[in-house]
Amino acid sequence: MPTERITFPGHDGSELAARLDLPDGPHLATALFAHCFTCGKDIPAARRIAARLSSMGIAVLRFDFTGLGHSRGEFANTTFTSNVDDLIAASRYLNGRGMAPALLIGHSLGGAAVLKAGAKLETIKAVATLGAPSDPGHVTHNFADALPEIEAHGSAELSLGGRPFRIGRGFVEDVAHNELTPAIATLNAALLVMHAPRDEIVSIDNAGDIFQTAKHPKSFVTLDSADHLITRPEDADYAADVIATWARRYITLCPPAPPPGAPEGVLRVSEADPDGYLTDITSSDGHHLLADEPLAYGGTNRGLSPYGFLSAGLGACTSMTLRMYARRKGWPLTHVSVDVSHNKVHAQDAETAVGEQIDTWKRRITLTGQLDAAQRARLLEIADKCPVHRTLERSSTVITELVEDTASEPV
Structure with a gap:
């Protein structure tokens, strides 16, 4: 997926470094991602979730809070409130590009920040939190031993995750006095709370407090x-899939339907996992599918194989064609099912590049309803007239051209 490297002014004017992960196909909505405490926009969870959401048509802006990562400013002078203000500044930047965010996603302390910011941003329709604390002050347990020094000297240098940070008294006082309950209770957006039961950094009780405080619509x-930190790729992918599916109830993720007779448009197929075979398929009208190979052939079995899609196309076209015909005739067809089998294995053919044999698809059609013998015979004839059937039976021409890579430089 194309990624833009951008900067925008944060809460105090300091330039904040960001990545804007854009869909490879139609842009259906925009999300804003807030990272965890002292993390950054490029941690594996943020990158993986942004990549999966962008593959589904949702552009994602992820950025480093002031003083972190590649962003300018002094981290020692930042607070939880300044993080919230940075989120508002990021939303302002997106508004200026005509990409007003409809979805906020926050990880850990970033989850608390999006809850606070979500109550202040009018364009937000949905908010999702990942391992978020119900009290911003919870974060101080990461450096509890340094609190006396911070109180006495105004700040302290400490190591978090093997990296040095200077924490100021202002940050400690700000998180101690920042109450999330009013923001959660007045959040004018749908809320999704995601949390791991055995989270050892932020306990599951925090998720319960957030969920109980929020108004409907809310989900856990x-x-x-x-x-x-959601470090395993499969956990990040799962979180992204759930967020995208859930958000569809509250955010319009489908472009307007084309008029009858218009071409179906371009189907964008994009590799999702260069180490395996998982592939994103996005249509110009906003549908998203996954293609993959079985486990036995090195895939993750998260979607149909390419041959599986061919069989699915034949079966779906057969069923729809029969339904159209029976409806037009007024026949009592109450249900159609089509079992399709194909005599090839895609992974084997891909390795051997053998494709000379004649392909054979077998269809077993079940028609339910008070149909007489003549009607059933006629419907069997109509099955052979479905457009996909005709396409498979006759020779086709595939025109291929190599397109110059115009994507932005990799992150």
Whole structure:
């Protein structure tokens, strides 16, 4: 997916470094991602979730808070409130590009920040939190031993995750006095709370407090055995899939339907996992599918194989064609099912490049309803007239051209 490297002014005017992950196909909505405490926009969870959401048509802006990562400014002078203000500044930047965010996603302390910011941003329709604390002050347990020094000297240098940070008294006082309850209670957006039951950094009780405080519509989904940083790719992919599916209830993710007779448009197929075979398929009208190979052939079995899609196309076209015909005739067809089998294995053919044999698809059609013998015979004839059937039976021409890579430089 194309990624833009951008900067925008933060809460105090300091330039904040960001990545804007753009869909490879139609742009259906925009999300704003807030990272965890002392993390950054490029941690694996943020990158993986942004990539998966962009593959589904949702552009994602992820940025480093002031003083972190590649952003300018002094981290020692930042507070939880300044993080919230940075989020508002990011939203302002997106508004200026005509990409007003409809979805906020926050990880850990970033989750608390999006809850606070969500109550202040009018364009937000949905907010999702991942391992978020219900009290911003919870973050101080990461450096509890340094609190006396911070109180006595105004700041302290400490190591978090193996990196040095200077924490100021202002940050400690700000998180101690920042109450999330009013913001959660007045959040004018749908809320999704995601949390791992065995999260050792932010306990599951925090998710319960957030969920109980929020008004409907609200949802809770477990992250099962994920760790707090959501480091496993499969956990990040799962979180992204759930967020996208859930958000569809509250955010319009489908472009307007084309008029009858218009071409179906371009189907964008984009590799999702260069180490395997997982592939994103996005249509110009906003549909998203996954293609993959079975486990036995090195895939992750998260979607149909390419041959599987061919069989699915034949079966779906057969069913729809029969339904159209029976409806037009007024026949009592109450249900159609089509079993399709194909005599090839895609992974084997891809390795051997053998494709000379005649392909054979077998269809077993079940028609339910008070149909007489003549009607059933006629419907069997109509099955052979479905457009996909005709396409498979006759020779086709595939025209291929190599397109120059115009994507932005990799992150």
